[in-house]
Amino acid sequence: MNDEHVQEQEVVDILFFDIGHSLYGTDASQVLRIDRSLPEDITLPGLGLPLRGHRAIVFDTPEGEGHLKVDAVHAVRSIPLNSLRRMPPTAGAAPYAVGVYLEEARAVLLIDLVETARTQGTQGRH
Amino acid sequence: MAPDRAVAAQARPEQEFFCFRVGDLRLGVPSENVLEVLRAGLLTPLPRTPSFIMGVTGHRGEVLPVVDLLRFLSKGEARIGPRTRLFVGITGSYVAGVVADTVLGLRRIPVSEILPPPLGGDAAAEHLLGVVHGSGNQDAINLLNFSKLLQTARQRAVAR
Numbered sequence: 001m002n003d004e005h006v007q008e009q010e011v012v013d014i015l016f017f018d019i020g021h022s023l024y025g026t027d028a029s030q031v032l033r034i035d036r037s038l039p040e041d042i043t044l045p046g047l048g049l050p051l052r053g054h055r056a057i058v059f060d061t062p063e064g065e066g067h068l069k070v071d072a073v074h075a076v077r078s079i080p081l082n083s084l085r086r087m088p089p090t091a092g093a094a095p096y097a098v099g100v101y102l103e104e105a106r107a108v109l110l111i112d113l114v115e116t117a118r119t120q121g122t123q124g125r126h
Numbered sequence: 127m128a129p130d131r132a133v134a135a136q137a138r139p140e141q142e143f144f145c146f147r148v149g150d151l152r153l154g155v156p157s158e159n160v161l162e163v164l165r166a167g168l169l170t171p172l173p174r175t176p177s178f179i180m181g182v183t184g185h186r187g188e189v190l191p192v193v194d195l196l197r198f199l200s201k202g203e204a205r206i207g208p209r210t211r212l213f214v215g216i217t218g219s220y221v222a223g224v225v226a227d228t229v230l231g232l233r234r235i236p237v238s239e240i241l242p243p244p245l246g247g248d249a250a251a252e253h254l255l256g257v258v259h260g261s262g263n264q265d266a267i268n269l270l271n272f273s274k275l276l277q278t279a280r281q282r283a284v285a286r
Binding site for chain 1: 167168170171172173174175176179181182183184185187188189190191193220221222276279280282283284285
């Protein structure tokens with residue numbers, strides 16, 4: 001196992017997106033595609049309401065495709081695993097808030113897309 | 127001088143508190159529960175947390191939940207401004223940032239001057255070690271049982 005291979009194992013691809021004025025990240029391997037949103041797509045008050053919400057992140061769930069309404073989708077970036085942190089136990093955040101990406105002092109919330117669908121109780125469209 | 131001071135301390139035991147002001151409250155936390163003080167930086171709000179968790183911030187490569195004591199004690203709501211500070215509080219394995227409007231500093235308080243929390247007080251009284259009075263009522267400092275407070279905060283957070 002050479003150094004290059006080790007480095008390859010130590011990153012994860014994160015897709016960054018905006019809802020309202022907040023930046024979030026999610027494991028890019030959960031994402032199937034970016035689509036136009038429909039009114040019934042998932043919005044979670046805990047993540048803030050989209051300003052326009054013209055886009056939806058489409059992801060796979062055991063019940064079918066899920067669609068989370070977002071305002072903007074940024075690039076997929078390869079993030080070192082050692083920049084990711086679990087949610088502190090004292091925080092007691094929603095189950096879809098699985099951790100944090102630390103970009104210096106800025107903490108970007110990492111979202112489990114499948115959990116957003118479970119929380120909403122719907123996939124977003126049928 | 128040092129031996130005299132040691133003798134005096136034995137005769138009149140003291141406890142050191144980190145004292146600060148938030149809103150209209152003057153509070154103290156045992157200094158062993160305080161790691162450091164920093165400027166309140168970027169806060170990331172968290173979904174569906176109790177209202178007293180203002181969010182998280184990154185500090186020294188770790189994620190720090192930020193606690194609003196005013197909300198926790200049902201005494202109002204803290205506001206983050208350019209002069210706001212966070213102190214990093216610790217008890218056991220739990221670490222949190224706590225909002226402070228003004229840092230009053232470390233004070234060594236004679237144990238004999240610490241009065242018990244008021245009986246029949248509000249819910250905040252259960253998290254007090256006691257109260258120490260200054261020259262006037264405005265100078266009173268409520269001394270927090272920080273270990274109990276942080277454990278209660280965690281219980282309230284996970285019980286949701």
